[in-house]
Amino acid sequence: MIKESKIRKPLILGHKTYGDITKDIVDPIMGETPKQWKIAFTIACIVALYGVGCLFYIIGVGIGSWGLNKTVGWAWDITNFVWWVGIGHAGTLISAVLLLFRQRWRMAINRSAEAMTIFAVIMAAIFPIIHMGRVWQAYWTLPLPNQFGSLWPNFNSALLWDVFAISTYFSVSLVFWYIGLIPDFATIRDKMVKPGWKKFYSILSFGWSGRAKHWTRFEEVSLVLAGIATPLVFSVHSIVSMDFATSIIPGWHTTIFPPYFVAGAVFSGFAMVQTLLLIMRKVMKLEAYINLRHIEYMNIVIIVTGSIVGVAYLTELFVSWYSGVEYESYAFINRFSGPLAWSYWAMMTCNVISPQLFWIKKLRTNLQFTFFMSIIVNIGMWFERFVIIVTSIHRDYLPAAWGEFKATPMDIGLFIGTIGIFFVLFLLFARYFPVLALNELKTILKVSGESYKNDNNKH
Amino acid sequence: MANKVLHVMYDDDQKLLDAARALVAQGIRVKDVFSPFPIHGLDPIIGVKRTRLAICSFLYACTGTVLAILGTWYFMVSDWNMNIGGKPNFTWIENAPSFIPVMFEFSVFCGAHGMALTYLLRNGTLPGMPADNPDPRTTDDKFVMEITTEDNHMSVEELEAKIRATDVFELSIKNY
Numbered sequence: 120m121i122k123e124s125k126i127r128k129p130l131i132l133g134h135k136t137y138g139d140i141t142k143d144i145v146d147p148i149m150g151e152t153p154k155q156w157k158i159a160f161t162i163a164c165i166v167a168l169y170g171v172g173c174l175f176y177i178i179g180v181g182i183g184s185w186g187l188n189k190t191v192g193w194a195w196d197i198t199n200f201v202w203w204v205g206i207g208h209a210g211t212l213i214s215a216v217l218l219l220f221r222q223r224w225r226m227a228i229n230r231s232a233e234a235m236t237i238f239a240v241i242m243a244a245i246f247p248i249i250h251m252g253r254v255w256q257a258y259w260t261l262p263l264p265n266q267f268g269s270l271w272p273n274f275n276s277a278l279l280w281d282v283f284a285i286s287t288y289f290s291v292s293l294v295f296w297y298i299g300l301i302p303d304f305a306t307i308r309d310k311m312v313k314p315g316w317k318k319f320y321s322i323l324s325f326g327w328s329g330r331a332k333h334w335t336r337f338e339e340v341s342l343v344l345a346g347i348a349t350p351l352v353f354s355v356h357s358i359v360s361m362d363f364a365t366s367i368i369p370g371w372h373t374t375i376f377p378p379y380f381v382a383g384a385v386f387s388g389f390a391m392v393q394t395l396l397l398i399m400r401k402v403m404k405l406e407a408y409i410n411l412r413h414i415e416y417m418n419i420v421i422i423v424t425g426s427i428v429g430v431a432y433l434t435e436l437f438v439s440w441y442s443g444v445e446y447e448s449y450a451f452i453n454r455f456s457g458p459l460a461w462s463y464w465a466m467m468t469c470n471v472i473s474p475q476l477f478w479i480k481k482l483r484t485n486l487q488f489t490f491f492m493s494i495i496v497n498i499g500m501w502f503e504r505f506v507i508i509v510t511s512i513h514r515d516y517l518p519a520a521w522g523e524f525k526a527t528p529m530d531i532g533l534f535i536g537t538i539g540i541f542f543v544l545f546l547l548f549a550r551y552f553p554v555l556a557l558n559e560l561k562t563i564l565k566v567s568g569e570s571y572k573n574d575n576n577k578h
Numbered sequence: 579m580a581n582k583v584l585h586v587m588y589d590d591d592q593k594l595l596d597a598a599r600a601l602v603a604q605g606i607r608v609k610d611v612f613s614p615f616p617i618h619g620l621d622p623i624i625g626v627k628r629t630r631l632a633i634c635s636f637l638y639a640c641t642g643t644v645l646a647i648l649g650t651w652y653f654m655v656s657d658w659n660m661n662i663g664g665k666p667n668f669t670w671i672e673n674a675p676s677f678i679p680v681m682f683e684f685s686v687f688c689g690a691h692g693m694a695l696t697y698l699l700r701n702g703t704l705p706g707m708p709a710d711n712p713d714p715r716t717t718d719d720k721f722v723m724e725i726t727t728e729d730n731h732m733s734v735e736e737l738e739a740k741i742r743a744t745d746v747f748e749l750s751i752k753n754y
Contacts, residue, residue: 136719137614137718137719138718138719141614141718141719262649262653268658269657269658270658271653271654271657271658271660272653273654273660273662274650274653274654274676274677274680275654275660275662275667275673275676275677276662277679279680280679280680280683283679283680283683283684283687284679284683286687287683287684287686287687290687290690290691291686291687291690291691294690294691294694295690298694298697301703302614302615302717305709305711305717306614306717306718308709308717309709309711309714309715309716309717309718310714310717310718321708321709322705322706324709325698325703325704325705325707326702326703326704326706326707326708326709326710327701327703327709327717328612328709328710328711328716328717329612329613329614329711329716329717330610330611330612331610331611331612331613331617331620331621331624331626332610332626332629333701333703334613334615334616334617335616335621335626335628335629336629336631336697336700336701337616337697338616339629339631339632340631340693340694340697342632343631343632343635343693344690344693344694347635347639347686347689347690348686348690350682350686351683351686354679354682354683358679361679557614557615558614558615558616559615561614561615561719562615562616562618565592
């Protein structure tokens with residue numbers, strides 16, 4: 120049996136048994152719907168409906184209802200897209216990269232982080248699809264046989280790479296998540312007493328019975344999927360960054376973009392995981408499983424990636440000056456002193472300065488402070504994309520072509536709407552799906568569970 | 579003699595592991611084990627072979643790479659020579675660097691989904707399939723070993739006696 124060092128703090132607190140783990144996760148699913156959930160769900164539904172309304176309006180009248188103009192052709196839409204994709208990075212990173220590194224602390228948070236990933240990627244996909252203008256022709260991005268003189272999409276274009284990257288990332292994450300869910304659905308199926316729900320979970324569990332051979336295959340599939348999802352995590356945001364980096368716009372045309380975007384994505388993804396989990400652990404009473412140790416580790420990831428992002432910002436500034444290209448220099452001078460300087464400084468404060476406070480142990484183990492910081496980082500990362508996109512293009516090469524961007528109610532409505540839809544999906548997940556990976560938590564109970572660790576120490 | 583199935587239940591994975599080791603040493607064949615999570619170290623004891631799913635995944639991924647190469651060649655070079663920004667696609671190899679992202683993504687796509695489908699089909703776990711774990715507690719906190727008289731040239735009584743010697747939680751004998 121694997122033994123863990125005595126110095127390491129336990130991951131599962133209290134005197135839990137295998138049965139307790141099942142009970143703690145399955146009982147809330149079988150029980151009555153809590154009032155708090157109903158209230159939160161109603162609010163999320165209203166916001167989501169408003170978003171859907173805006174969506175129909177935008178599709179109905181066209182994207183002229185956004186504040187875009189001839190100079191600023193990309194603004195909130197692509198900002199929101201990149202922001203959501205970035206948030207969608209933490210889930211697969213937690214489940215794939217941390218699985219390869221055999222990090223046991225991932226087991227309490229991977230399930231909900233993966234769910235968050237999937238929902239965030241769905242939200243992200245809404246924006247470029249609407250931005251195409253004719254939503255009903257979105258399938259033209261795929262190389263399908265056609266009668267337009269046999270017209271294929273351009274495989275040299277970063278935008279097409281993105282179609283492949285996002286759809287692969289979404290579908291692989293979904294499969295990875297679902298394969299992990301199957302045994303846990305089986306647990307709920309066997310515990311459930313209400314016949315209708317039993318049938319529901321029985322269908323979802325695909326008839327899983329937990330045979331030894333099936334578990335061997337399960338572990339192999341998880342490992343291999345993690346192995347191939349790891350380069351996928353890095354490729355997706357690299358390719359998103361190439362949408363910008365392969366263009367000839369000063370401020371976008373830089374080789375630093377792929378690693379800088381990946382670090383930023385992990386940074387914002389972990390911040391969103393913190394925002395959601397800090398609420399979830401409290402409401403669903405999961406403090407024994409998601410404890411201070413998990414929160415602290417995630418905050419450490421936030422310091423590391425936040426610092427990488429900070430270094431990237433400074434490198435960008437330095438290189439724009441060092442390159443001697445006046446257009447490049449101007450793009451950056453305009454960023455920090457132009458009409459949109461406020462957004463640049465908001466980004467700098469939120470992303471570079473504030474996460475450094477996590478070096479102080481007292482702060483990174485403080486739940487309220489962590490929650491506050493996670494919101495700050497989410498805001499900062501939204502501004503990062505806004506700064507990169509809008510400040511780089513709003514002052515074109517010719518002053519005659521300079522433009523401004525003003526968000527319209529449709530820009531704002533759709534963005535807020537996607538947050539609503541995201542929360543609707545996440546709340547449904549939290550209510551009806553096993554929010555922690557039961558089967559994985561049980562495998563670490565004897566190694567990292569508090570009571571077992573103490574038992575081991577006695578011998 | 580009718581085939582009888584013995585379902586031996588343990589309340590701890592370590593107990594099951596010790597029992598399996600002891601029973602197999604006495605020449606008893608354990609047909610299967612049902613557990614709520616993977617028990618590490620069990621497979622070599624009860625003779626479960628290593629799965630070849632990883633090899634499958636590799637082959638699916640290779641298929642994906644080949645398809646992506648063929649696709650990009652057909653779409654961009656053979657069927658219609660696209661001329662983008664004065665950079666025409668006369669040969670595949672000249673443009674290969676810009677096809678790498680799609681080749682990579684498509685390989686991962688095929689490798690992951692091919693393996694996932696193979697996994698579900700080989701397990702027989704598909705939507706609507708009935709579950710066949712002998713006891714609903716095996717997905718919670720109990721561990722069941724399945725032993726049949728057919729596999730073992732012993733009488734039920736003999737088997738039972740040997741099983742009782744281990745740290746059993748519950749034992750049920752059914753006719754098949």
